[in-house]
Amino acid sequence: MQSDKEPSKKSIREILHQTALEAPSVSGVYLWRNAENTVIYVGKAKNLKNRLSSYFAGNKDLKTRLLVSAAASIEYITTENEYEAFLLENNMIKKYSPRYNINLKDGKSYPVIRITNEDFPRLFKTRNILHDGSTYFGPYPDAGALDSFIDTLYQIYPLRHCKVLRQRESPCLYYHIGQCKAPCCSRISKESYNEFFGEITRLLEGKGVETRKKLEEEMKRASKSLNFEKAARIRDGLSALSILQKQNVVEGFDSEDRDYIAYHRDGELVSFTVLKIREGKLLGRDNYRVKSLNEEDELIGEFMNVYYSAKDEVPPSIYVPTQRDYEIVQEWILRTLGSDSRLVVVDNDSEKKHVAAMNMAFHNAKEDILRRLRERSDLPALEELRELLGLKKLPVRIEGFDIAHIGGKFPVASLVSFYNGNPDKKNYRYFRLKTTDGYIDDFQSMREATSRRYTRLLNEQADFPDLILIDGGIGQVNAVKGVLDLLELDIPVIALAEKNEEIWLPDATKAIVLPRRSDALRLLQRIRDETHRFATSRNQRLRTKENIVSVFLELPSVGERRASLLEKRFVTIENLSASTKEDVMSAINVSENAALSIIENAVLLSRIRKEKKESQMRSLGSAGTTAQTAAQAQYIDELAEKIQEKFDKT
Numbered sequence: 001m002q003s004d005k006e007p008s009k010k011s012i013r014e015i016l017h018q019t020a021l022e023a024p025s026v027s028g029v030y031l032w033r034n035a036e037n038t039v040i041y042v043g044k045a046k047n048l049k050n051r052l053s054s055y056f057a058g059n060k061d062l063k064t065r066l067l068v069s070a071a072a073s074i075e076y077i078t079t080e081n082e083y084e085a086f087l088l089e090n091n092m093i094k095k096y097s098p099r100y101n102i103n104l105k106d107g108k109s110y111p112v113i114r115i116t117n118e119d120f121p122r123l124f125k126t127r128n129i130l131h132d133g134s135t136y137f138g139p140y141p142d143a144g145a146l147d148s149f150i151d152t153l154y155q156i157y158p159l160r161h162c163k164v165l166r167q168r169e170s171p172c173l174y175y176h177i178g179q180c181k182a183p184c185c186s187r188i189s190k191e192s193y194n195e196f197f198g199e200i201t202r203l204l205e206g207k208g209v210e211t212r213k214k215l216e217e218e219m220k221r222a223s224k225s226l227n228f229e230k231a232a233r234i235r236d237g238l239s240a241l242s243i244l245q246k247q248n249v250v251e252g253f254d255s256e257d258r259d260y261i262a263y264h265r266d267g268e269l270v271s272f273t274v275l276k277i278r279e280g281k282l283l284g285r286d287n288y289r290v291k292s293l294n295e296e297d298e299l300i301g302e303f304m305n306v307y308y309s310a311k312d313e314v315p316p317s318i319y320v321p322t323q324r325d326y327e328i329v330q331e332w333i334l335r336t337l338g339s340d341s342r343l344v345v346v347d348n349d350s351e352k353k354h355v356a357a358m359n360m361a362f363h364n365a366k367e368d369i370l371r372r373l374r375e376r377s378d379l380p381a382l383e384e385l386r387e388l389l390g391l392k393k394l395p396v397r398i399e400g401f402d403i404a405h406i407g408g409k410f411p412v413a414s415l416v417s418f419y420n421g422n423p424d425k426k427n428y429r430y431f432r433l434k435t436t437d438g439y440i441d442d443f444q445s446m447r448e449a450t451s452r453r454y455t456r457l458l459n460e461q462a463d464f465p466d467l468i469l470i471d472g473g474i475g476q477v478n479a480v481k482g483v484l485d486l487l488e489l490d491i492p493v494i495a496l497a498e499k500n501e502e503i504w505l506p507d508a509t510k511a512i513v514l515p516r517r518s519d520a521l522r523l524l525q526r527i528r529d530e531t532h533r534f535a536t537s538r539n540q541r542l543r544t545k546e547n548i549v550s551v552f553l554e555l556p557s558v559g560e561r562r563a564s565l566l567e568k569r570f571v572t573i574e575n576l577s578a579s580t581k582e583d584v585m586s587a588i589n590v591s592e593n594a595a596l597s598i599i600e601n602a603v604l605l606s607r608i609r610k611e612k613k614e615s616q617m618r619s620l621g622s623a624g625t626t627a628q629t630a631a632q633a634q635y636i637d638e639l640a641e642k643i644q645e646k647f648d649k650t
Helices: 012-022 048-054 062-070 082-096 143-156 190-204 209-224 228-245 296-307 327-335 352-376 379-389 442-460 474-486 519-548 560-570 573-577 581-588 592-618 627-632 634-649
Strands: 028-033 039-045 073-078 112-115 123-126 135-137 258-266 269-278 281-291 317-321 342-346 397-406 409-419 429-432 467-471 493-497 502-504
Touching: 012 048, 012 073, 028 048, 028 082, 039 048, 039 062, 039 082, 048 073, 073 352, 112 190, 123 143, 143 209, 143 228, 209 228, 258 296, 258 352, 269 296, 269 352, 281 296, 281 352, 296 317, 296 327, 317 352, 327 342, 342 352, 379 519, 397 442, 397 519, 409 442, 409 519, 429 442, 442 474, 467 474, 467 519, 474 493, 493 519, 560 573, 560 581, 573 592, 581 592
Parallel strands: 258 317, 317 342, 397 467, 467 493
Antiparallel strands: 028 039, 028 073, 112 123, 112 135, 258 269, 269 281, 397 409, 409 429, 493 502
């Protein structure tokens, strides 16, 4: 979106390119506008930042060059997933008829599953919504996945195929091949037939765990009986179901007009997003930027009082966030505007389409706040921090640390960097911790992470941050201060304890507690939360990788089944190397010689792993990237080892 600030002296192309670079790396829809503010192109993207940046990279075709040359601004709307972007793009193309878009001449909508309102229902794909009591699921942009899923349903469930149910004396071919129970000949009751649709409905609603298990068991039985064709059909159907269930619904099948209102706040900055649903279609969204010091539960009412000024502007339903008291606002709509519109609170128990739409509104409001923070450089928060901490200069560069592990396993430390109060992701780092792998010691973990970080900066003679923020309390901040002292670095360091949002300085006896509305506290919370997110994501990746690749598979003559049994029995390769042949023989049912061979190889593998870990420990002071880097940083490595030795003694 365009900045609220005064226009710069940059060229229009440079401004457009900057907007593209600042776009979020999420799915969404983007609009190009000309100097008259007319929409000239609408596109969708899996990654908005990558897609928009691509318009300014390399040699482009004539059409793309014309688009860029004709544009004066770029606007984008973020979505929860590609599916929502797909739907929204179509609706907005129909709304604006942009010059540089391909006109879709067939006017097709997206397919849905229809279950007819009959005694013996039918199930099929359609693009037409009839308000006749039928049940609909979707829409689904992936028509191929939908076809595969429906085919699987007809293979598993004996659903009728005929369009019109007529009474017959003898059943058709589908009955004789086991794909229909012949309701036309009264060979199945209505109750028994509708049990099939109960299971199918639960599947489509994402609640059919038992039904999914039933399908998986049917697939296994088909495979064991060498009916691989049937097994493949069920497999493809389950795969298609997984694709369909990942698609959130933001398009309703009723014609009700409604608005979804959400907001996001950061200090005094508040951004509201209104999603407009008209005739069951998501047409677009409006963003509104305001400054307010009002309480949380009054913001929606404050906004609606300005946004709606006449009865004909208010849709029949207005959907609002949960955990707010809207009684007064509802009364205001009724008495002042004379409208009988209802306010509907959206929570986790609401219909899926309402939850998806509200999440989309929240996401857009939050993204707008992030854009506003980038534009203002968060100077008030930085000034408050300098005064609060008595810093010699403005803390332009702040680095934050956090630790993540699972019971001491897969320990990682995250480092995030904020510049001018905003994330500087190119300077994010993470450390696979070596000294605390296998046990929990947050203090030692912080020592290792910070010693590795700042010994590397010393070695590279790089710039240091103006402030270090630790996720923790007095113990963590003192541990880091000890590392900085040994490195003879004068960098201010503080900790933010999550429980009471207390700020701790080294060797302090009392924490600093800031008002909840403090700009400085808000900035520190953003940094702390980002370090936690980054650390957790890295920890999860390590866990996934470890769970997929078992170290026991590295043993000769050990396949997946034996590796699974050995891992279940011995847990670690070290335990296996210390076991007896009898233990191994009982675990995987092998001969004595085979058991001895496995133990010998386990001893060898364990020794190799131990040597590798010791080598890693020796290179503690380097950033942990390459062996060459570690070799070049010998002096700093030695310094890091001395730091480690000192703390080991204490």
